[in-house]
Amino acid sequence: MRCVITIFAAALLGSFSSAAAQAPPAWTGFYLGANIGTGWGSVDVRDTNGGVTPGPFSYNNTAWIGGLQAGYNHQLGPFVAGVEVDGGYMGLDGDGRIPSSTPPVDGGLYAMATGRLGFAIMQNTLIYGKGGFAWFDGEAGQKTTKPGYQTSTADGFRGAVFGGGVEYMMASHLSFKVEYLHMDLGSVTGYQLSISDPPIGFKYFNTHDFAIDTVRGGLNYKF
Numbered sequence: 001m002r003c004v005i006t007i008f009a010a011a012l013l014g015s016f017s018s019a020a021a022q023a024p025p026a027w028t029g030f031y032l033g034a035n036i037g038t039g040w041g042s043v044d045v046r047d048t049n050g051g052v053t054p055g056p057f058s059y060n061n062t063a064w065i066g067g068l069q070a071g072y073n074h075q076l077g078p079f080v081a082g083v084e085v086d087g088g089y090m091g092l093d094g095d096g097r098i099p100s101s102t103p104p105v106d107g108g109l110y111a112m113a114t115g116r117l118g119f120a121i122m123q124n125t126l127i128y129g130k131g132g133f134a135w136f137d138g139e140a141g142q143k144t145t146k147p148g149y150q151t152s153t154a155d156g157f158r159g160a161v162f163g164g165g166v167e168y169m170m171a172s173h174l175s176f177k178v179e180y181l182h183m184d185l186g187s188v189t190g191y192q193l194s195i196s197d198p199p200i201g202f203k204y205f206n207t208h209d210f211a212i213d214t215v216r217g218g219l220n221y222k223f
Contacts (some may be wrong), residue, residue: 027118035068156188190207
Protein backbone atom coordinates (compact mmCIF):
# COMPACT_ATOMS: atom_id res chain seq x y z
CA MET A 1 0.00 0.00 0.00
CA ARG A 2 2.82 2.37 0.92
CA CYS A 3 4.46 1.62 -2.43
CA VAL A 4 1.25 2.47 -4.29
CA ILE A 5 0.90 5.77 -2.40
CA THR A 6 4.54 6.64 -3.14
CA ILE A 7 4.11 5.92 -6.85
CA PHE A 8 0.87 7.97 -6.95
CA ALA A 9 2.50 10.93 -5.16
CA ALA A 10 5.49 10.83 -7.50
CA ALA A 11 3.22 10.79 -10.55
CA LEU A 12 1.15 13.68 -9.18
CA LEU A 13 4.27 15.72 -8.42
CA GLY A 14 5.61 14.95 -11.89
CA SER A 15 2.40 16.18 -13.52
CA PHE A 16 2.49 19.44 -11.53
CA SER A 17 6.16 19.96 -12.46
CA SER A 18 5.40 19.30 -16.12
CA ALA A 19 2.49 21.78 -16.09
CA ALA A 20 4.65 24.42 -14.39
CA ALA A 21 7.40 23.87 -16.97
CA GLN A 22 4.92 24.33 -19.80
CA ALA A 23 3.22 27.40 -18.31
CA PRO A 24 4.40 30.67 -19.92
CA PRO A 25 6.47 33.02 -17.73
CA ALA A 26 4.31 35.50 -15.84
CA TRP A 27 5.90 38.63 -17.36
CA THR A 28 6.35 37.58 -20.99
CA GLY A 29 4.09 39.33 -23.48
CA PHE A 30 2.81 42.61 -24.86
CA TYR A 31 1.13 45.14 -22.57
CA LEU A 32 -0.74 48.44 -22.74
CA GLY A 33 -1.37 50.83 -19.86
CA ALA A 34 -1.80 54.33 -18.47
CA ASN A 35 0.07 56.42 -15.90
CA ILE A 36 -0.19 59.65 -13.92
CA GLY A 37 2.14 61.42 -11.53
CA THR A 38 3.99 64.54 -10.48
CA GLY A 39 7.34 66.15 -11.23
CA TRP A 40 9.83 68.76 -10.09
CA GLY A 41 12.87 70.24 -11.81
CA SER A 42 14.71 73.33 -12.97
CA VAL A 43 15.56 75.44 -16.00
CA ASP A 44 18.92 77.22 -16.04
CA VAL A 45 19.14 80.11 -18.53
CA ARG A 46 22.60 81.36 -19.53
CA ASP A 47 23.15 84.48 -21.65
CA THR A 48 25.55 83.78 -24.53
CA ASN A 49 26.08 87.26 -26.06
CA GLY A 50 25.45 89.71 -23.24
CA GLY A 51 22.06 90.53 -21.80
CA VAL A 52 20.06 92.46 -19.28
CA THR A 53 21.59 92.25 -15.83
CA PRO A 54 21.33 90.46 -13.52
CA GLY A 55 21.98 87.01 -14.90
CA PRO A 56 22.22 84.14 -15.42
CA PHE A 57 18.58 83.33 -14.71
CA SER A 58 17.37 80.11 -13.16
CA TYR A 59 14.02 78.91 -11.88
CA ASN A 60 12.29 75.88 -10.46
CA ASN A 61 9.43 73.97 -12.05
CA THR A 62 6.64 71.79 -10.74
CA ALA A 63 4.61 69.59 -13.04
CA TRP A 64 1.90 67.02 -13.38
CA ILE A 65 2.36 64.29 -15.95
CA GLY A 66 0.05 61.68 -17.44
CA GLY A 67 -0.10 59.45 -20.47
CA LEU A 68 -0.13 55.99 -22.00
CA GLN A 69 2.54 53.33 -22.33
CA ALA A 70 2.95 50.17 -24.40
CA GLY A 71 5.67 47.58 -24.45
CA TYR A 72 6.87 44.02 -24.58
CA ASN A 73 8.61 41.90 -21.92
CA HIS A 74 10.50 38.64 -22.26
CA GLN A 75 11.18 36.62 -19.12
CA LEU A 76 14.02 34.11 -18.82
CA GLY A 77 14.06 32.59 -15.35
CA PRO A 78 13.86 35.46 -12.85
CA PHE A 79 15.25 37.97 -15.36
CA VAL A 80 12.96 40.19 -17.44
CA ALA A 81 14.04 42.33 -20.40
CA GLY A 82 11.79 44.54 -22.47
CA VAL A 83 11.16 47.70 -24.47
CA GLU A 84 8.59 50.42 -23.81
CA VAL A 85 7.22 53.51 -25.54
CA ASP A 86 5.48 56.17 -23.48
CA GLY A 87 3.68 59.37 -24.46
CA GLY A 88 1.36 61.95 -22.96
CA TYR A 89 1.15 65.48 -21.58
CA MET A 90 3.28 67.29 -19.00
CA GLY A 91 1.96 70.51 -17.44
CA LEU A 92 4.56 72.94 -16.05
CA ASP A 93 4.44 75.80 -13.58
CA GLY A 94 7.56 77.98 -13.08
CA ASP A 95 8.78 79.54 -9.86
CA GLY A 96 11.04 82.59 -10.31
CA ARG A 97 14.12 82.93 -8.11
CA ILE A 98 14.98 86.60 -8.74
CA PRO A 99 12.65 89.64 -8.72
CA SER A 100 13.91 91.15 -11.99
CA SER A 101 12.52 88.37 -14.22
CA THR A 102 9.57 86.08 -14.66
CA PRO A 103 9.78 82.50 -15.95
CA PRO A 104 7.29 81.88 -18.76
CA VAL A 105 6.73 78.14 -19.03
CA ASP A 106 4.14 76.12 -20.85
CA GLY A 107 3.27 72.45 -20.77
CA GLY A 108 3.32 70.20 -23.78
CA LEU A 109 3.41 66.71 -25.18
CA TYR A 110 6.21 64.31 -24.28
CA ALA A 111 7.41 60.97 -25.63
CA MET A 112 9.90 58.38 -24.42
CA ALA A 113 11.43 55.22 -25.85
CA THR A 114 13.21 53.08 -23.27
CA GLY A 115 14.63 49.67 -22.58
CA ARG A 116 13.81 47.83 -19.34
CA LEU A 117 15.79 45.23 -17.40
CA GLY A 118 14.37 43.70 -14.24
CA PHE A 119 14.37 40.88 -11.72
CA ALA A 120 11.16 39.04 -10.81
CA ILE A 121 10.64 38.25 -7.12
CA MET A 122 8.30 35.30 -6.45
CA GLN A 123 6.97 35.72 -10.01
CA ASN A 124 4.47 38.47 -9.11
CA THR A 125 6.79 41.37 -8.26
CA LEU A 126 9.23 42.94 -10.71
CA ILE A 127 12.03 45.31 -9.74
CA TYR A 128 13.42 47.07 -12.82
CA GLY A 129 15.60 49.80 -14.20
CA LYS A 130 15.03 51.61 -17.49
CA GLY A 131 16.68 54.16 -19.73
CA GLY A 132 16.52 55.67 -23.18
CA PHE A 133 15.46 58.75 -25.14
CA ALA A 134 12.99 61.51 -24.17
CA TRP A 135 11.41 64.42 -26.07
CA PHE A 136 9.29 67.34 -24.82
CA ASP A 137 7.65 70.08 -26.91
CA GLY A 138 6.71 72.43 -24.06
CA GLU A 139 8.17 75.93 -23.81
CA ALA A 140 10.61 77.48 -21.36
CA GLY A 141 12.06 80.96 -21.29
CA GLN A 142 13.06 83.93 -19.20
CA LYS A 143 11.44 87.38 -19.44
CA THR A 144 12.96 90.44 -17.83
CA THR A 145 10.59 92.72 -15.91
CA LYS A 146 12.37 95.70 -17.50
CA PRO A 147 10.15 97.12 -20.30
CA GLY A 148 11.27 97.11 -23.91
CA TYR A 149 12.05 93.47 -24.52
CA GLN A 150 10.22 90.70 -26.34
CA THR A 151 10.95 87.14 -25.26
CA SER A 152 11.27 84.17 -27.58
CA THR A 153 10.86 80.96 -25.59
CA ALA A 154 12.71 77.72 -26.28
CA ASP A 155 10.94 74.48 -27.14
CA GLY A 156 11.61 71.08 -28.70
CA PHE A 157 13.69 69.71 -25.83
CA ARG A 158 15.24 66.26 -26.25
CA GLY A 159 17.67 64.17 -24.25
CA ALA A 160 18.09 61.14 -22.01
CA VAL A 161 15.77 59.54 -19.48
CA PHE A 162 16.63 56.94 -16.84
CA GLY A 163 15.21 55.55 -13.62
CA GLY A 164 13.48 52.50 -12.23
CA GLY A 165 10.51 51.14 -10.37
CA VAL A 166 8.52 48.26 -8.95
CA GLU A 167 5.66 46.49 -10.72
CA TYR A 168 3.24 44.11 -9.00
CA MET A 169 1.14 41.52 -10.84
CA MET A 170 -2.30 41.77 -9.22
CA ALA A 171 -3.89 39.24 -11.59
CA SER A 172 -2.75 37.21 -14.58
CA HIS A 173 -3.35 40.13 -16.95
CA LEU A 174 -3.25 43.21 -14.68
CA SER A 175 -0.31 44.86 -12.93
CA PHE A 176 0.35 48.09 -11.01
CA LYS A 177 3.63 50.01 -11.08
CA VAL A 178 5.33 52.88 -9.28
CA GLU A 179 8.41 54.37 -10.91
CA TYR A 180 10.88 57.25 -10.67
CA LEU A 181 12.36 58.84 -13.80
CA HIS A 182 14.94 61.57 -14.33
CA MET A 183 14.75 63.43 -17.65
CA ASP A 184 17.78 65.43 -18.74
CA LEU A 185 16.34 67.29 -21.72
CA GLY A 186 19.42 69.13 -22.87
CA SER A 187 19.90 72.72 -24.04
CA VAL A 188 17.73 74.77 -26.39
CA THR A 189 18.43 78.33 -27.57
CA GLY A 190 16.06 81.26 -27.02
CA TYR A 191 16.47 85.02 -27.04
CA GLN A 192 15.15 88.38 -25.84
CA LEU A 193 14.66 91.00 -28.56
CA SER A 194 15.13 94.67 -27.73
CA ILE A 195 12.11 96.56 -29.08
CA SER A 196 12.55 99.96 -27.42
CA ASP A 197 15.69 99.83 -25.29
CA PRO A 198 18.84 100.65 -27.30
CA PRO A 199 20.23 98.94 -29.23
CA ILE A 200 16.78 98.34 -30.77
CA GLY A 201 16.53 95.11 -32.71
CA PHE A 202 19.38 93.41 -30.88
CA LYS A 203 18.82 89.76 -29.89
CA TYR A 204 20.25 88.66 -26.58
CA PHE A 205 20.63 84.91 -27.10
CA ASN A 206 20.51 82.46 -24.22
CA THR A 207 20.54 78.70 -23.67
CA HIS A 208 17.97 76.84 -21.59
CA ASP A 209 19.06 73.67 -19.77
CA PHE A 210 15.98 71.72 -18.70
CA ALA A 211 15.88 68.74 -16.32
CA ILE A 212 12.97 67.22 -14.43
CA ASP A 213 12.34 64.33 -12.02
CA THR A 214 9.03 62.48 -11.96
CA VAL A 215 7.26 59.92 -9.80
CA ARG A 216 4.36 58.11 -11.45
CA GLY A 217 1.91 55.34 -10.77
CA GLY A 218 0.41 53.25 -13.55
CA LEU A 219 -1.63 50.24 -14.59
CA ASN A 220 -0.71 47.73 -17.30
CA TYR A 221 -2.87 45.14 -19.04
CA LYS A 222 -0.87 42.19 -20.41
CA PHE A 223 -2.20 40.45 -23.49
